[in-house]
Amino acid sequence: MKQAVLTKAETIEFSEIEKPVIKADEVLVKVKNIGICGSDIHAYYGQHPFMSFPIRLGHEMSGEVVETGADVKGISKGELVTMMPQEFCRECEPCKAGRYNICNTLNVIGCQTPGAACEYFNVPAALIKKIPEGMSAELAATVEPGAVGVHAVRRCGSVEGKNVVVMGAGTIGNVTAQAAMADGAKSVLITDLSENRLETARKCGIPHTANTGKITMKEAVLEAFGAEGPDIFFECVGIGATVNQAIECSKKGNDIVVVGVFGKNPEVNLSWVQDRELRICGSLMYVEKDFQDTIDYIASGKIKMEPLISKVFSFDEYPEAYKYIEQNKDTSLKILIEM
Ligand SMILES: NC(=O)c1ccc[n+]([C@@H]2O[C@H](COP(=O)([O-])OP(=O)(O)OC[C@H]3O[C@@H](n4cnc5c(N)ncnc54)[C@H](O)[C@@H]3O)[C@@H](O)[C@H]2O)c1
Ligand SMILES: [Zn+2]
Ligand SMILES: [Zn+2]
Numbered sequence: 001m002k003q004a005v006l007t008k009a010e011t012i013e014f015s016e017i018e019k020p021v022i023k024a025d026e027v028l029v030k031v032k033n034i035g036i037c038g039s040d041i042h043a044y045y046g047q048h049p050f051m052s053f054p055i056r057l058g059h060e061m062s063g064e065v066v067e068t069g070a071d072v073k074g075i076s077k078g079e080l081v082t083m084m085p086q087e088f089c090r091e092c093e094p095c096k097a098g099r100y101n102i103c104n105t106l107n108v109i110g111c112q113t114p115g116a117a118c119e120y121f122n123v124p125a126a127l128i129k130k131i132p133e134g135m136s137a138e139l140a141a142t143v144e145p146g147a148v149g150v151h152a153v154r155r156c157g158s159v160e161g162k163n164v165v166v167m168g169a170g171t172i173g174n175v176t177a178q179a180a181m182a183d184g185a186k187s188v189l190i191t192d193l194s195e196n197r198l199e200t201a202r203k204c205g206i207p208h209t210a211n212t213g214k215i216t217m218k219e220a221v222l223e224a225f226g227a228e229g230p231d232i233f234f235e236c237v238g239i240g241a242t243v244n245q246a247i248e249c250s251k252k253g254n255d256i257v258v259v260g261v262f263g264k265n266p267e268v269n270l271s272w273v274q275d276r277e278l279r280i281c282g283s284l285m286y287v288e289k290d291f292q293d294t295i296d297y298i299a300s301g302k303i304k305m306e307p308l309i310s311k312v313f314s315f316d317e318y319p320e321a322y323k324y325i326e327q328n329k330d331t332s333l334k335i336l337i338e339m
Contacts, residue, residue, distance in 0.1 A: 003118035004318050007054045009046035012319040020122040027075055027128055028067035029083075029121045033141035033312075035060030036321060036335045037171070038261075039111060044322050047263075051111050058115030059085040059108055062131065062140030063339075072125040080131040082140045083116075083123045084147075084291050085109035101151070101285040108285075117318065119339060129291060132299045138312065138336055139298055142305040145334070146294040148259070149175030149303075151286035152234055153183050156255040156279065160184035162231035165221060167245065169197035169209070171308055171333050172259060173236030177206045179294075180234075182302040189224040191217065196331050203307040217245040234259055240266025243280075252276040259283045308333045315339045 001019045004012050022028045040057050042048040065079045075081070088095050088103035095103050107113050109127075131140040153159045153176060164185045166177040169192035177190045189208035190201045198209040210220035221230050231254060233246035238260030246256045247269045256278060273280060286294075297303040310332040313321040321335050 001119040005054050005056045019120045022069050022122045024069040024071040025125055026069045026122045027065050027125050029063035030066045031063040031116050031121050031339045032137035033062045034058040034116050034337045035141045056114040056117050057110050058117040059110030060141050060144040061116035062137040081128050082143050083127045101287050135299050139305050143294050145171050146175045147286035147291045149179035150294045151290040152176050152257055152259045152283040153179045155257050155281050155283045161186050163225045164188045164232055165230045166190045166234045167242040168236035169201045174201055176234050176236055178204055178303045182297045194330050200307050204304045217249050221249050236260050238262045243268045247272050250278050255279045257281050257283055312336045312338050
């Protein structure tokens with residue numbers, strides 16, 4: 001079968017390897033779509049702190065089950081599935097507490113172990129999630145980034161009835177804003193510097209959008225929520241400027257959830273965090289309930305992923321997809337590969 005391996009920075013090489021032989025607890029999936037995400041792009045340029053060459057990428061995927069191992073129950077040939085790409089130990093303190101997304105020895109499939117950029121992929125059955133009828137393989141490949149948003153909005157209790165601010169309208173900010181709406185937020189404001197990304201957010205039904213390159217966060221929040229003000233902020237960019245916007249515009253005693261990954265350690269206004277009893281809390285990936293709820297939200301249309309899919313490339317064009325993203329940063333959101 002054919003696979004694509006990132007052998008060094010900006011170099012994806014195709015090769016022929018044996019089709020995998022599955023273990024008793026695994027299923028073999030004929031891959032249909034994979035998604036390219038921000039971490040793949042960092043890896044592509046050799047700038048990911050926790051990924052090294054060579055690596056077969058692909059942690060966002062969908063495909064059809066073509067074989068099931070002897071011990072696998074409840075999964076059948078022909079079913080459309082996606083996977084939760086987390087390999088965890090089940091024994092460490094976070095794992096025992098059900099927080100295996102922060103397992104002490106977490107490996108992400110497609111980041112630290114070979115991913116789905118291949119024709120046939122063997123996956124432990126425990127990581128497989130079935131896709132309901134009527135949902136396309138393309139949408140199935142977008143569940144993984146969607147689940148990042150669903151997990152984030154549950155990190156500080158429920159967002160139900162709250163006025164939510166999401167900073168950054170890339171894929172992750174967009175899905176975080178949609179997840180907040182789906183989980184019952186009273187209203188949501190999303191901010192970005194890119195009009196294209198804000199336009200996509202509007203297409204997804206996010207009620208308030210603001211370009212914080214043109215107006216201040218204070219003005220944006222006032223316009224969106226009036227005297228009520230914002231109740232919780234989600235940082236989905238990964239820079240100090242937006243963390244500080246959140247700190248400076250939070251009401252006393254409120255929460256700020258950090259979803260963005262920081263390339264540099266920012267200088268942030270911790271004196272206000274202390275004085276106003278703000279809480280800053282991180283968010284990483286998701287657990288099974290978040291993932292399953294994301295599938296249900298996408299299937300029911302509560303989270304709309306179609307407006308985020310900018311372009312679909314064939315497997316042969318996989319290297320070109322990375323070039324396309326480089327040249328169309330502002331107008332492209334989720335890029336998919338079709339096998
Ligand atoms: N926590 C997790 O589990 C998890 C998972 C995946 C990605 N991430 C991280 O989430 C972040 C967002 O990911 P993405 O794929 O959406 O990235 P992205 O680059 O597509 O989106 C970031 C957005 O922020 C906007 N932006 C830049 N500066 C801004 C500013 N000053 N104010 C407002 N907006 C600004 C950009 O225009 C862009 O639209 C990244 O840091 C990524 O690494 C986290
Ligand atoms: Zn991803
Ligand atoms: Zn563990």
